[in-house]
Amino acid sequence: MTDMIDRADEAEVLDRLVIRFAGDSGDGMQLTGDRFTSVSASFGNDLSTFPDFPAEIRAPAGTVNGVSSFQVQISDHDITTPGDEPNVLVAMNPAALKADLHRLEQGGTLIVNLDAFDERNLEKAGYTTNPIDDGTVAGFRLIKVPMTSLTKDACEPHGVKPRDAERSKNFFALGLVSFMYSRPIEPTLEWIADRFAKNEQVVAANTAAFKAGFHFGETTETVGHRYEVRPATLPAGEYTSITGNTALAWGLIAAGQLADLPVTLGSYPITPASDILHELSKHKNFGVRTVQAEDEIAAVGVALGAAFAGHLGVTTTSGPGVALKSETISLAVSIELPMIIIDIQRGGPSTGLPTKTEASDLNLAVYGRHGEAPLPVVATKSPADCFNAAIEAARIALKYRTPVILLSDGYIANGSEPWRLPDLSTYERIGVPFATSTNGTDSEGRDVFHPYLRDPETLARPWAIPGTPGLMHRVGGLEKQDVTGNVNYTPENHARMGDLRAAKVAGVARDYGPTEVMGDVDADVCIVGWGSTWAAIDSAVQRRRRSGHKVAWVHLRHVHPLPSDLGDILRRYKRVVVPELNRGQLCNMIRAAYLIDAQPLSKVAGLPFTAREIEHALMEGAQS
Amino acid sequence: MSDTAVTLTTKKDWASDQEVRWCPGCGDYGILQAVQQLMPELGVSPENTVFVSGIGCSSRFPYYMNTYGMHSIHGRAPAIATGVATARPDLDVWVVTGDGDGLSIGGNHLIHALRRNVNLTILMFNNRIYGLTKGQYSPTSYVGKVTKSTPFGSIDPPFNPLAVALGAEASFVARTHDLDRQHMMEIFKEAHAHRGASFVEIYQNCNVFNDGQFNNITKRSVRDDMMINLVHGEKITFGSEVQKGVMMGEDGVPRVVNVDDVGIDRILVHDRYHQSPSLAFALARLNQDDDTPTPFGVFREVERPEYASEVSAQVARASEKSGTPDLGALLRSNGTWMVS
Numbered sequence: 001m002t003d004m005i006d007r008a009d010e011a012e013v014l015d016r017l018v019i020r021f022a023g024d025s026g027d028g029m030q031l032t033g034d035r036f037t038s039v040s041a042s043f044g045n046d047l048s049t050f051p052d053f054p055a056e057i058r059a060p061a062g063t064v065n066g067v068s069s070f071q072v073q074i075s076d077h078d079i080t081t082p083g084d085e086p087n088v089l090v091a092m093n094p095a096a097l098k099a100d101l102h103r104l105e106q107g108g109t110l111i112v113n114l115d116a117f118d119e120r121n122l123e124k125a126g127y128t129t130n131p132i133d134d135g136t137v138a139g140f141r142l143i144k145v146p147m148t149s150l151t152k153d154a155c156e157p158h159g160v161k162p163r164d165a166e167r168s169k170n171f172f173a174l175g176l177v178s179f180m181y182s183r184p185i186e187p188t189l190e191w192i193a194d195r196f197a198k199n200e201q202v203v204a205a206n207t208a209a210f211k212a213g214f215h216f217g218e219t220t221e222t223v224g225h226r227y228e229v230r231p232a233t234l235p236a237g238e239y240t241s242i243t244g245n246t247a248l249a250w251g252l253i254a255a256g257q258l259a260d261l262p263v264t265l266g267s268y269p270i271t272p273a274s275d276i277l278h279e280l281s282k283h284k285n286f287g288v289r290t291v292q293a294e295d296e297i298a299a300v301g302v303a304l305g306a307a308f309a310g311h312l313g314v315t316t317t318s319g320p321g322v323a324l325k326s327e328t329i330s331l332a333v334s335i336e337l338p339m340i341i342i343d344i345q346r347g348g349p350s351t352g353l354p355t356k357t358e359a360s361d362l363n364l365a366v367y368g369r370h371g372e373a374p375l376p377v378v379a380t381k382s383p384a385d386c387f388n389a390a391i392e393a394a395r396i397a398l399k400y401r402t403p404v405i406l407l408s409d410g411y412i413a414n415g416s417e418p419w420r421l422p423d424l425s426t427y428e429r430i431g432v433p434f435a436t437s438t439n440g441t442d443s444e445g446r447d448v449f450h451p452y453l454r455d456p457e458t459l460a461r462p463w464a465i466p467g468t469p470g471l472m473h474r475v476g477g478l479e480k481q482d483v484t485g486n487v488n489y490t491p492e493n494h495a496r497m498g499d500l501r502a503a504k505v506a507g508v509a510r511d512y513g514p515t516e517v518m519g520d521v522d523a524d525v526c527i528v529g530w531g532s533t534w535a536a537i538d539s540a541v542q543r544r545r546r547s548g549h550k551v552a553w554v555h556l557r558h559v560h561p562l563p564s565d566l567g568d569i570l571r572r573y574k575r576v577v578v579p580e581l582n583r584g585q586l587c588n589m590i591r592a593a594y595l596i597d598a599q600p601l602s603k604v605a606g607l608p609f610t611a612r613e614i615e616h617a618l619m620e621g622a623q624s
Numbered sequence: 625m626s627d628t629a630v631t632l633t634t635k636k637d638w639a640s641d642q643e644v645r646w647c648p649g650c651g652d653y654g655i656l657q658a659v660q661q662l663m664p665e666l667g668v669s670p671e672n673t674v675f676v677s678g679i680g681c682s683s684r685f686p687y688y689m690n691t692y693g694m695h696s697i698h699g700r701a702p703a704i705a706t707g708v709a710t711a712r713p714d715l716d717v718w719v720v721t722g723d724g725d726g727l728s729i730g731g732n733h734l735i736h737a738l739r740r741n742v743n744l745t746i747l748m749f750n751n752r753i754y755g756l757t758k759g760q761y762s763p764t765s766y767v768g769k770v771t772k773s774t775p776f777g778s779i780d781p782p783f784n785p786l787a788v789a790l791g792a793e794a795s796f797v798a799r800t801h802d803l804d805r806q807h808m809m810e811i812f813k814e815a816h817a818h819r820g821a822s823f824v825e826i827y828q829n830c831n832v833f834n835d836g837q838f839n840n841i842t843k844r845s846v847r848d849d850m851m852i853n854l855v856h857g858e859k860i861t862f863g864s865e866v867q868k869g870v871m872m873g874e875d876g877v878p879r880v881v882n883v884d885d886v887g888i889d890r891i892l893v894h895d896r897y898h899q900s901p902s903l904a905f906a907l908a909r910l911n912q913d914d915d916t917p918t919p920f921g922v923f924r925e926v927e928r929p930e931y932a933s934e935v936s937a938q939v940a941r942a943s944e945k946s947g948t949p950d951l952g953a954l955l956r957s958n959g960t961w962m963v964s
């Protein structure tokens with residue numbers, strides 16, 4: 001097997017490959033996909049992943065509902081999506097075939113675990129005849145491998161019982177595709193030894209299965225030709241592979257360091273946001289405090305209490321949690337304290353599709369509070385981008401003393417991509433000038449502290465934290481008198497305070513810098529995107545432009561308040577298209593703000609856009 | 625709780641410049657007086673003190689204290705105070721709540737703050753009515769209570785606040801009432817000194833919507849025969865001639881008896897430091913209505929790890945183990961590769 005690199009020279013070179021591993025929830029497909037990704041990342045490919053799994057922890061084995069998939073695109077050039085249609089589908093059982101065959105490209109490679117296609121499994125998947133023999137898979141390049149029995153045979157010499165051996169069949173599959181697509185094997189062998197170090201038997205079984213899969217490809221003629229995807233020419237630098245939720249956690253830690261503030265997270269477990277809580281709770285050495293609260297409301301209460309006490313208060317959740325936190329977010333708007341609310345959006349309404357992606361909480365983030373309660377909303381566009389998005393959210397929150405909602409989604413949260421490590425010394429520090437002295441005098445000329453005497457430029461109020469002598473003050477949800485912060489119910493004051501809160505948040509847009517128009521500035525059509533649609537839009541725009549069509553594209557980091565130059569930019573185009581994983585929420589905001597005939601391109605299916613869907617919409621519009 | 629030198633303040637230092645706006649005659653005035661008078665005795669400073677409240681009449685309390693304060697959201701004060709205390713274990717954090725705020729809309733946060741044993745001094749003003757919303761029955765109103773929302777009488781059985789707190793593993797549980805400033809100050813002082821969550825129920829008269837609710841117990845003329853003063857290590861006796869006491873019945877349920885009938889040896893001795901909450905629980909349930917003698921004082925006080933200091937200890941241990949935080953190392957912690 002050490003001759004792999006030499007032999008790889010004989011392999012046919014592909015510029016990119018999309019492979020989808022599909023099996024039962026218990027088959028270890030996420031692990032398999034993850035390994036294939038890591039090896040490809042360290043090999044130097046650019047890549048993008050899309051884990052796609054059911055909400056049930058273990059749906060009945062062998063059923064379509066229980067199918068868990070992991071799609072990854074690897075490439076020798078810069079890519080942003082996990083690919084539209086897989087070139088290769090690995091189906092570990094009939095249910096996986098049923099769930100995912102329709103995604104496979106025509107003529108694509110289909111690898112099936114032949115052993116799993118028995119009568120019982122076929123019935124569970126709802127097949128009346130065997131799809132391998134009945135013409136269902138005609139038109140694909142079918143590779144039938146009895147993975148279960150070959151794995152058992154390979155494990156037997158190591159004293160592994162057949163039942164235990166069967167659980168290693170995902171490593172057989174990984175070994176096979178590692179051969180077919182010329183992946184280095186050493187990293188995986190090392191990883192197996194390390195990951196399962198506590199159980200020698202498992203190391204032996206997984207190693208044997210992985211090698212058996214590799215050898216099977218090498219020695220039989222079943223798989224035919226080998227392929228190779230060469231390293232991408234990514235910008236020079238040091239890279240790591242990162243998921244969105246990890247990048248968010250690290251971004252929050254970085255923000256705390258840049259502001260020299262301890263981070264306190266209040267959170268309640270919810271899919272797909274829980275990994276941020278898990279990650280942050282590991283890094284207490286950065287002064288991070290994490291409280292797993294009794295509910296979503298308490299979680300945001302903890303964050304707000306910590307903010308009052310002088311910490312960077314953060315809460316992480318998904319849409320249902322944001323709904324519950326709404327009242328506390330309004331209080332934060334009213335008492336004007338910095339806080340970050342992270343919403344990892346998922347399919348809704350209600351429990352909806354907890355493990356599937358959607359971007360339908362934009363209205364909730366921008367408008368979802370009682371009273372006139374404006375706040376800034378920041379959106380992240382990709383897994384690695386989460387790091388900077390978290391820092392940006394913190395910067396706005398701390399500078400303007402306002403809660404900020406950061407929108408991510410399930411696709412970004414669980415997806416991964418290579419990330420060129422940033423030069424941390426280039427990040428501007430975040431200044432947090434706590435108030436330390438009185439700022440006014442009362443009617444009798446005594447020095448007093450006015451908690452609502454604003455900075456004339458930012459309109460932020462002073463942040464005086466407990467422990468500061470002489471600045472004791474009370475804040476609360478009742479309307480406050482301008483300047484003094486005392487309770488005040490007069491109509492004039494309420495109107496003025498509402499104006500001030502709105503002006504403060506509107507003023508955040510002054511910090512954005514000019515909006516970047518990507519692609520062809522002089523095109524007829526301009527795409528306006530936000531969030532994770534970035535990946536599919538990027539591919540679609542590239543394809544359109546390669547085929548000779550002009551396309552302009554604006555992707556928004558700040559979805560509220562909108563950039564002040566956006567209206568003028570969009571008015572230059574004949575056609576404005578807004579692709580969104582919702583029913584046109586940003587599109588409506590743009591129409592309302594600028595009175596232009598922006599067109600929505602909606603998808604609310606629990607799945608990200610494919611590049612093709614966006615490309616088609618652009619083509620159709622161009623013809624009409 | 626602050627380990628700095630004793631701070632010298634006067635009662636005036638603790639009163640804010642805001643006009644107190646409770647209804648004339650409200651029991652809240654007496655509680656505010658007791659707290660403001662007590663604070664100088666505690667040797668703490670206004671700048672290191674935070675009052676957090678929810679919503680309701682009692683929750684206006686922070687506006688009147690010259691400390692840091694937050695008048696927050698209905699029911700959420702224990703959660704917000706948990707955030708304050710967890711971020712800053714150096715602060716003295718008080719929670720002011722009522723029977724509706726603390727036991728109805730905020731019941732969940734209250735029990736979890738008690739369970740975690742966050743270093744909070746929780747004062748629950750119990751007037752058995754919703755005052756701010758003008759007179760609906762509350763979760764501590766007795767069955768049959770006729771209010772605006774229960775014209776035919778309430779049918780919901782009430783919570784017993786002390787039993788709820790004990791059930792939530794509260795480490796300090798006490799009761800006092802708004803007519804006895806000295807008793808309030810004594811109890812608040814002990815609650816403040818306790819490390820962990822202290823829960824104090826205060827019988828508080830709402831003279832507008834539920835006037836005289838506690839008259840049968842706390843009025844000066846009946847007090848001696850209706851109030852049982854719990855003193856650690858002493859026999860639980862009461863009455864104008866100390867003729868009554870509390871005895872454990874054979875069924876395990878304590879009863880009020882005439883001391884002469886059973887002999888003083890059979891009268892229970894109060895043990896507020898007992899690890900088991902059984903006695904405290906039984907005493908909390910001694911009075912089932914307003915016509916039976918009611919215990920006051922500290923029911924239970926036990927030591928348990930305090931939440932915020934445990935959080936800080938984990939942070940300190942992690943820092944000790946990993947040394948100076950290194951962001952660059954964190955970014956490389958999942959492995960990296962070079963592209964040249």
